[in-house]
Amino acid sequence: MAQMLPAMTMLDAASAIMPKQPICVEAPASGITVLSRQPVRPDGPPSAIGDLTLSVSDLPMLSCHYIQKGLFFPAPDVPMASLVSLLVSTLSRALAIFPALAGRLVTLPDDRVVIRCNDAGVEFHHAVAPALSLDDFLVPNADVPTKLTKDLFPMDRTVSYDGHRRPLTSFQLTVLGDGAVFIGVVANHAVVDGTSFWHFYNTWAGLCRGASPKLPDFRRNFFGESTAVLRFAGGVGPAVTFDLDAPVRERIFHFSRDAIRELKATANRRSPSAGQDAEVYGKMAHDPKNPQLVRGEVSSFQSLCAQIWISTTRARKRLAADATTTLRLAVNCRHRLRPAISSAYFGNAIQSAPTTATVAELASNDLRWAASKLNASLAAYGDDAIRGVAAAWQAAPRCFPLGNPDGAVVTMGSSNRFPMYEGNDFGWGRPLAVRSGRANKFDGKMSAFPGRAGDGSVDIEVCLAPDTMAALLRDEEFMQYVSCPSHLL
Numbered sequence: 116m117a118q119m120l121p122a123m124t125m126l127d128a129a130s131a132i133m134p135k136q137p138i139c140v141e142a143p144a145s146g147i148t149v150l151s152r153q154p155v156r157p158d159g160p161p162s163a164i165g166d167l168t169l170s171v172s173d174l175p176m177l178s179c180h181y182i183q184k185g186l187f188f189p190a191p192d193v194p195m196a197s198l199v200s201l202l203v204s205t206l207s208r209a210l211a212i213f214p215a216l217a218g219r220l221v222t223l224p225d226d227r228v229v230i231r232c233n234d235a236g237v238e239f240h241h242a243v244a245p246a247l248s249l250d251d252f253l254v255p256n257a258d259v260p261t262k263l264t265k266d267l268f269p270m271d272r273t274v275s276y277d278g279h280r281r282p283l284t285s286f287q288l289t290v291l292g293d294g295a296v297f298i299g300v301v302a303n304h305a306v307v308d309g310t311s312f313w314h315f316y317n318t319w320a321g322l323c324r325g326a327s328p329k330l331p332d333f334r335r336n337f338f339g340e341s342t343a344v345l346r347f348a349g350g351v352g353p354a355v356t357f358d359l360d361a362p363v364r365e366r367i368f369h370f371s372r373d374a375i376r377e378l379k380a381t382a383n384r385r386s387p388s389a390g391q392d393a394e395v396y397g398k399m400a401h402d403p404k405n406p407q408l409v410r411g412e413v414s415s416f417q418s419l420c421a422q423i424w425i426s427t428t429r430a431r432k433r434l435a436a437d438a439t440t441t442l443r444l445a446v447n448c449r450h451r452l453r454p455a456i457s458s459a460y461f462g463n464a465i466q467s468a469p470t471t472a473t474v475a476e477l478a479s480n481d482l483r484w485a486a487s488k489l490n491a492s493l494a495a496y497g498d499d500a501i502r503g504v505a506a507a508w509q510a511a512p513r514c515f516p517l518g519n520p521d522g523a524v525v526t527m528g529s530s531n532r533f534p535m536y537e538g539n540d541f542g543w544g545r546p547l548a549v550r551s552g553r554a555n556k557f558d559g560k561m562s563a564f565p566g567r568a569g570d571g572s573v574d575i576e577v578c579l580a581p582d583t584m585a586a587l588l589r590d591e592e593f594m595q596y597v598s599c600p601s602h603l604l
Contacts, residue, residue, distance in 0.1 A: 150241050154237070156217060158211045164333055165232060166221070167215055172448070173463045174345050175508065179514075181270055182303075182555075184535075184550075188546055202288060209318050219235050219279065220283070222350070237282045239286045242287055242288065246292055252548075259550070259576075265553050267289050267297050272553055272554060286301070306463075313534055316539060361580070370574070378419055379413065415571065423527075423575065428477050436474050440474055443524060451497055451501055470488050522580075556578045559579065568600070568601070
């Protein structure tokens, strides 16, 4: 706990923290009860940033749910009152570094939507679950207990447009009966993408243990010159673009470092049956007229995603052979633009990169073929492609069509490169597990998390229709790569 002492001396930020509001409610079915809600504002003088205009990558997210992500931690060895005070005081300081997260959305007379950095504040919830333990949430080889995890987050299924009247971020500390805690963060998806989300989470954790923060870049230099707007009749905001009531099963699959190495080796293997075939393949692979074939080494993550695409499509028994199936990957555009923008750029700088094939093509070809198509799609997703997508959106602005309308889409969000375990020690130990809420989940939605061991292993949160999930779990080719992480054994 020595690391926590510097931050514990900084409770003079209490001037930015308003009194707790006791909550007297019956415990929900999950057994998680919110004891108090505490408004928190940025520490220090009023923000001088002013208005931040939503970009061509922010505006489409107005119809998406707020991001809901959080981390389980071992039991802290300080009194709970001291822990709450520490988290709230450092949250106030973190908001002073990220003042946009304490603001509100405002639509201007010309229909531009901006983040008004007015220090309106956020909410910090303190909840308890005395009858629950880590074992109730981290169940090996089982579906995620979504009836429990949904109550680890405030503002459940809030749509980002509602940031006009609701906080842009909210926070919840949940204390379990075994002493373990969960720190959940809910953030407006029109304000942040995953990169900015985890930048803030890292900053908050770092302040708790006395670390110096990496400052965000608030320059609007990701198509900031755009004059395109989204208009909503009568000021009524959009709804999500998928069916909230469609049944889905959710499960987290763990892929060890060795399993991913095996997938990568298979995806990159150049061993056709005959020497002549090998020569032909080699010429085609370097032929610029064949963009669908691999131009460079298929990465570990591309190999994994290709296998998931194949297996999920095979598990969707009702798809016709000539149906087109799509694998969509969230692409971080920060380093792909020319000139590149800062890795600390605050906001959404993402696009969705599609790779397509028919069901029959995926079924009749091997992992190398699918991985090569994905590799080629991502290799081609550079500055020209990003600017082309931005230009097309500006010509016809619309909300992002999140969902799976034809039942043949796999949408991979988040990233195994996000620092979910790295840098998120609040001072009493590394995180134990990542979990998310119900936000933006539908058949085919998947999210990539780094494995806790930090050894190159990957966890994939998978949401599928119940019959598809059942078929996937019976797929021996897929399940041979799945294992249980050692810290859950």
